[in-house]
Amino acid sequence: MKDIVLSCDNLLKQYPVKKGMFNKVVGQKNIVDHVSLELEKGKTLAIVGESGCGKTVLTRVLLGIEDKTDGSIVFEGKSVDDMTPQEKSDMKAKIQMIFQDTLGSLHPRMSIRESLEEPLILNGVKDKEEREKIILDTLSQVGMAPMFLDRYPHQLSGGQRQRIIIARCLVVTPKIIFADEPISALDVSLQAQVINMLIDLQDKYKLSMLLIAHDLAVVRQIADQIKIMYFGEIVESAPSSEIYKNAQHPYTKVLLKAAPSISKGLEDAGFDIDLKPGDIPDPAKPMPGCPFCTRCIYADERCMKERPEETEVSPGHTVRCHKAGQI
Ligand SMILES: Nc1ncnc2c1ncn2[C@@H]1O[C@H](COP(=O)(O)OP(=O)(O)O)[C@@H](O)[C@H]1O
Ligand SMILES: [Mg+2]
Structure with missing residues (x-):
């Protein structure tokens, strides 16, 4: 059975539109x-989409930094709506952000x-x-020497700072x-060094990770x-x-094409x-x-009029596109 540490269902966040x-x-x-999403223990769920699509707002709402408008969030089997202030703050301590x-x-x-x-x-x-x-223990986990302890952030390179930020998350033994x-x-x-380090640490600490990116590579x-x-x-999941072998949504295909290290040789698979x-x-x-119809080369009249429902194209693979399976 899947061990789900954090999930949300039909999560909605609205902001007011102001005029005048x-x-x-x-x-x-x-x-x-x-x-809707489920984060499994020890696994990584990636959310990928271009800048401005709502990724950061989603993480802020999941973490309770901002209130949700509707939908439900469940952490370790308990709905956040039923949590006491103490339980909410315990939850925040178990989820660390980079x-x-x-x-x-x-x-x-x-x-x-x-x-x-x-944080300690x-x-x-x-x-x-x-x-x-x-x-000292955590510092060595992120590959940094003790001599850095007496330095200040501006004396470190970007990569070293990111290691310290990761160490700062790890000292409090988070779950997510x-x-x-x-x-x-x-x-x-x-980039590759930091990703490799995250993979090692995740394995070691059995961490669940929600990874946000604008790039599929x-x-x-x-x-x-x-x-x-x-x-x-969410247009494809x-x-x-x-995703890399059998993407169905035209937007996913565009993202794959935009990641040069992946798209090489993939033209035949319909990613051109x-x-x-x-x-x-x-x-x-x-x-x-469909919100993507203004930029989609396959869009027809139906796409402009009717919002596509989420459909399952194979077990665990869902897509929100009228043309799924036809393009
Ligand atoms: N406090 C806010 N009030 C109104 N609109 C907001 C607020 N915060 C973010 N937005 C809007 O929400 C959208 C998604 O933002 P964001 O989640 O930061 O995108 P991403 O992280 O995917 O680049 C953007 O259009 C942004 O302008
Ligand atoms: Mg963002």
Whole structure:
């Protein structure tokens, strides 16, 4: 049986649409549009989609930093709606976040030791010697020498800072890591190192990971499951290997083509597809059809009028497209 640590069902997050001089609220726009997902123990779920599609808002709502508009979130078998404030704060301690911005994630005037010690103090580790032991231990897990402890964030390279941020997450032994574009700001040569490190650590600590990316190449090595997000909605969802071999949604195919390391030699598999010049729809003005139809080369009249339902094309592989299986 699957061991699900975190899940959400039909999660909806709306923001108000404001107009005019007085910022009058004239409607609501769906930013996270009925998203359902399950995060399995020790596994990585990747959410991939272009900038602005709602990935960060989704993680913030899952973590409870922002309220959801509708839908349900369940952590370790308990709905967040039924949690006491203490249970909510325990949940937040068990989920740690890694962000893209490595400089902004560490306090500039705190030494690396202080940055690593702070979460331990907050977590109630009172004994200084014990804290030091945990810090040294974790530091070696992320491949950094103890001499870095007395340095400050600006004295470290981007890759070193990202290692410290990962160490800062690990000192409190989390169950889940949310990694929001953790390597987008790093050089290509460092990206592979950080991904490899995450794979090792995940294995060692049996961590579940929600990995956010805008690029399918980045998640290939590490993801077990992939969900493709477009305009707040999950448009395709499948085990990782299935996405790379048998993508069905035209948007997934565009993402595959845009990842050069993957797309080489894949033209025969139908991935030689481009976007139609068209705008991303305005979330404040929802349209009746498929949100991708303005940019889809296969879109016909039905796509413009009728929103596609999620359909299962093979076990565990769902897609939201009228043309699935035909293109
Ligand atoms: N507090 C907010 N109020 C209104 N709109 C917001 C707010 N935060 C984010 N958005 C909008 O939500 C959309 C998704 O943003 P985001 O989740 O940051 O995208 P991504 O992480 O996929 O790049 C964007 O169009 C953004 O402008
Ligand atoms: Mg983001």
